[in-house]
Amino acid sequence: MKNRRIVLAARPDGLPKESDFRLEETEAPSPGEGQFLVKINYLSVDPYMRGRISEIKSYADPVPLGDVMVGGTVGTVAESRHPGFQTGEVVVGYWGWQEYALSDGQEVYKFDPSLAPMSTALGVLGMPGMTAYFGLREIGRPKAGETVFVSAAAGAVGSLVGQIAKMEGCRAVGSAGSQAKVDHVVADLGFDAAFNYKKVKDYAAKLQEVCPHGIDVYYDNVGGPLSDAVFTQLNVHARVVVCGQIDQYNARRPPRGPRLLWHLIVKRARAEGFLVFDFAPRFPEAQRQIAQWLKEGKVKCRETIVDGLQSAPRALIGLFHGENLGKQLVRVAAE
Numbered sequence: 001m002k003n004r005r006i007v008l009a010a011r012p013d014g015l016p017k018e019s020d021f022r023l024e025e026t027e028a029p030s031p032g033e034g035q036f037l038v039k040i041n042y043l044s045v046d047p048y049m050r051g052r053i054s055e056i057k058s059y060a061d062p063v064p065l066g067d068v069m070v071g072g073t074v075g076t077v078a079e080s081r082h083p084g085f086q087t088g089e090v091v092v093g094y095w096g097w098q099e100y101a102l103s104d105g106q107e108v109y110k111f112d113p114s115l116a117p118m119s120t121a122l123g124v125l126g127m128p129g130m131t132a133y134f135g136l137r138e139i140g141r142p143k144a145g146e147t148v149f150v151s152a153a154a155g156a157v158g159s160l161v162g163q164i165a166k167m168e169g170c171r172a173v174g175s176a177g178s179q180a181k182v183d184h185v186v187a188d189l190g191f192d193a194a195f196n197y198k199k200v201k202d203y204a205a206k207l208q209e210v211c212p213h214g215i216d217v218y219y220d221n222v223g224g225p226l227s228d229a230v231f232t233q234l235n236v237h238a239r240v241v242v243c244g245q246i247d248q249y250n251a252r253r254p255p256r257g258p259r260l261l262w263h264l265i266v267k268r269a270r271a272e273g274f275l276v277f278d279f280a281p282r283f284p285e286a287q288r289q290i291a292q293w294l295k296e297g298k299v300k301c302r303e304t305i306v307d308g309l310q311s312a313p314r315a316l317i318g319l320f321h322g323e324n325l326g327k328q329l330v331r332v333a334a335e
């Protein structure tokens with residue numbers, strides 16, 4: 001049996017290219033005693049991957065050239081010699097961009113497919129869902145009646161942030177990169193307002209229009225000039241949740257922007273970064289809650305799924321062009 005996998009072929013300069021990756025074929029591994037073989041069904045495609053393929057170490061080491069591209073995956077146990085895992089069980093792990101992987105059961109968890117389709121294990125019930133849930137509730141700490149503004153509002157994290165903000169009794173406002181996304185977050189997800197940042201020249205004026213009472217919680221997924229403008233609209237005691245800075249992930253040198261910390265003094269505001277893994281011990285609590293919201297129809301989730309392992313590099317590049325609505329996934333094998 002063959003295993004196809006995608007390895008890192010070159011470190012990208014600026015925006016990644018498909019030629020930065022290479023498809024390889026090897027023999028599929030066989031499980032030894034205490035191991036099981038996973039047939040991967042879905043790969044997660046995430047903005048953080050841009051950091052992993054650069055040579056700069058951040059909170060994790062870069063992927064070495066020639067290694068399998070890293071990433072979250074959900075799959076099915078195809079063959080087991082491990083007492084705790086049975087053939088057919090759905091498992092979530094960090095096996096990267098390949099069709100088959102071996103596991104000894106460490107850093108793996110079983111996903112209950114009666115909760116929701118298995119693809120959600122990488123989206124609303126997976127890492128992006130946890131990021132929205134803990135970032136908003138624990139760092140943003142929204143209170144009923146406040147205004148929560150979220151950038152990249154139609155993405156995997158942002159779409160859930162806005163929906164949770166509504167359940168907390170807040171006014172939820174977002175920005176996204178197309179009219180279709182703006183319509184989706186307002187009409188389908190229940191945001192109070194949204195705008196297409198690609199069509200707006202004066203962000204501060206637009207923010208005043210859509211957030212007439214100022215911004216109490218800014219859930220920042222993008223950074224860059226939009227975030228600069230949000231700082232000017234913060235209310236006293238506002239909280240800035242520094243979740244992501246996708247506007248800068250492909251920058252060749254650090255951008256020079258306005259110096260904004262003055263606004264934090266004047267507004268007695270707090271800006272705090274976080275990594276979702278800081279909350280790992282509490283993931284089961286969030287998964288239970290979000291699964292309940294899904295069942296009750298209180299949360300909706302969208303996925304953009306492309307087919308075939310070979311589609312993964314193009315899907316990653318697409319994140320930086322806003323090609324995804326909701327969670328971006330690659331279907332490697334049918335369920």
Ligand SMILES: NC(=O)c1ccc[n+]([C@@H]2O[C@H](COP(=O)([O-])OP(=O)(O)OC[C@H]3O[C@@H](n4cnc5c(N)ncnc54)[C@H](OP(=O)(O)O)[C@@H]3O)[C@@H](O)[C@H]2O)c1
Nearest residue numbers: 047131155156157176177221222244245246247275276322
């Ligand atoms: N701190 C953590 O632990 C943690 C965990 C997960 C994710 N994150 C961060 O959270 C953010 C969202 O992640 P996600 O997985 O939910 O991705 P996502 O929002 O589903 O996909 C990325 C989206 O970003 C938008 N975008 C791309 N380039 C942009 C730019 N230059 N300016 C503004 N928007 C841009 C695009 O939407 P448009 O069409 O709207 O442009 C794109 O669809 C990312 O910054 C990610 O790194 C952080």
